[in-house]
Amino acid sequence: MSVLVTGGAGYIGSVTVEALREAGESVIVLDDLSGGHRAAVAPSVPFYLGDAGDAALLRSIAADHGVRQVVHFAGFISVPESVQDPLRYFVNNTAKVTAMLSALREAGVKNVVFSSTAAVYGEPEQTPISEEHPKRPSNPYGLSKYFVERILDWIDAAYGVTHAALRYFNASGATAARGEDHHPETHLIPLVLQVPLGRRESVSVYGSDYPTPDGTCVRDYIHVADLADAHVRALRYLRDGGPSRKINLGNGRGFSVREIVSAAERVTGKLIPIREEPRREGDPSALVADSRLAGEILGWRPRCSAIEDIVRSAWDWHRSCPDGYEDR
Numbered sequence: 001m002s003v004l005v006t007g008g009a010g011y012i013g014s015v016t017v018e019a020l021r022e023a024g025e026s027v028i029v030l031d032d033l034s035g036g037h038r039a040a041v042a043p044s045v046p047f048y049l050g051d052a053g054d055a056a057l058l059r060s061i062a063a064d065h066g067v068r069q070v071v072h073f074a075g076f077i078s079v080p081e082s083v084q085d086p087l088r089y090f091v092n093n094t095a096k097v098t099a100m101l102s103a104l105r106e107a108g109v110k111n112v113v114f115s116s117t118a119a120v121y122g123e124p125e126q127t128p129i130s131e132e133h134p135k136r137p138s139n140p141y142g143l144s145k146y147f148v149e150r151i152l153d154w155i156d157a158a159y160g161v162t163h164a165a166l167r168y169f170n171a172s173g174a175t176a177a178r179g180e181d182h183h184p185e186t187h188l189i190p191l192v193l194q195v196p197l198g199r200r201e202s203v204s205v206y207g208s209d210y211p212t213p214d215g216t217c218v219r220d221y222i223h224v225a226d227l228a229d230a231h232v233r234a235l236r237y238l239r240d241g242g243p244s245r246k247i248n249l250g251n252g253r254g255f256s257v258r259e260i261v262s263a264a265e266r267v268t269g270k271l272i273p274i275r276e277e278p279r280r281e282g283d284p285s286a287l288v289a290d291s292r293l294a295g296e297i298l299g300w301r302p303r304c305s306a307i308e309d310i311v312r313s314a315w316d317w318h319r320s321c322p323d324g325y326e327d328r
């Protein structure tokens with residue numbers, strides 16, 4: 001019995017693949033490498049270069065490997081890009097997932113762990129945000145994920161295929177061998193670290209007039225290894241017959257953009273100049289998780305929660321390979 005990991009060559013997927021292997025799982029990766037890296041997946045892991053919406057390919061992978069569970073990371077990830085080109089997001093993040101789920105269900109897959117996002121909530125009415133908070137995505141990216149959450153509910157009701165939709169807040173940090181290498185990079189911590197790496201002169205801060213203590217956006221940063229651990233637990237939970245759940249994964253503490261820049265200055269010992277830019281469309285002011293449900297249901301809690309430890313792990317990885325996986 002195997003676990004198919006779509007998007008397993010990406011940032012969170014590749015760290016999760018390693019965690020699953022360490023937990024003794026048999027893992028297969030499917031990735032089209034539109035945003036991932038072949039070098040992020042160990043050569044000993046069966047790897048298929050292909051599209052998560054390719055039903056024939058999925059049927060043959062499921063049959064050849066006896067796939068019973070899927071972890072679906074594959075997707076596009078940029079909020080600003082989703083605002084500029086929403087159809088690209090609805091096709092890749094929603095329509096292709098329905099094609100995938102249809103093929104995998106026919107092939108006997110019983111459980112789905114789905115990469116959802118804090119972006120399903122939209123502008124929060126209160127923080128920390130619990131799973132019960134209204135879902136009003138303020139950008140096409142968040143909506144593309146929320147559609148899948150609702151589709152998963154109907155698939156459970158009709159066919160008994162259960163799911164854990166894990167709503168990540170901001171994935172961050174690195175392990176010794178795997179880190180964040182997106183082109184273009186849109187996530188704050190790697191962008192900030194490009195300054196001390198000598199790759200950019202300053203970091204842009206989008207909006208300094210939000211209703212937050214220092215006017216910049218507040219986010220909840222969760223270490224990628226902690227996210228990976230939650231996926232291992234979610235697969236076991238579903239395999240043991242646990243009912244479908246939507247589960248937040250965050251640290252429960254928010255840091256503003258300016259606080260992240262300061263943490264990076266302390267970790268790297270370098271000054272990081274800021275460039276103030278206008279707000280970006282679709283950016284909520286503050287997103288901080290209430291992750292108590294993950295503790296209750298999965299027995300999960302973050303182990304690497306200090307912001308300096310998170311930034312340091314990312315810094316160590318970027319220093320070891322300043323050009324990302326090309327250096328590896």
Ligand SMILES: NC(=O)c1ccc[n+]([C@@H]2O[C@H](COP(=O)([O-])OP(=O)(O)OC[C@H]3O[C@@H](n4cnc5c(N)ncnc54)[C@H](O)[C@@H]3O)[C@@H](O)[C@H]2O)c1
Nearest residue numbers: 007009010011012032033034035036051052074075115171
């Ligand atoms: N990074 C975050 O902070 C964050 C937060 C919330 C949710 N998520 C979700 O987690 C998932 C993983 O995020 P990530 O940061 O690791 O992104 P990533 O871009 O590093 O990984 C996504 C992977 O999916 C692959 N992919 C994309 N479309 C595909 C397709 N149609 N077929 C096959 N492979 C495809 C890419 O090549 C890439 O390897 C995404 O679904 C993202 O929406 C990420």
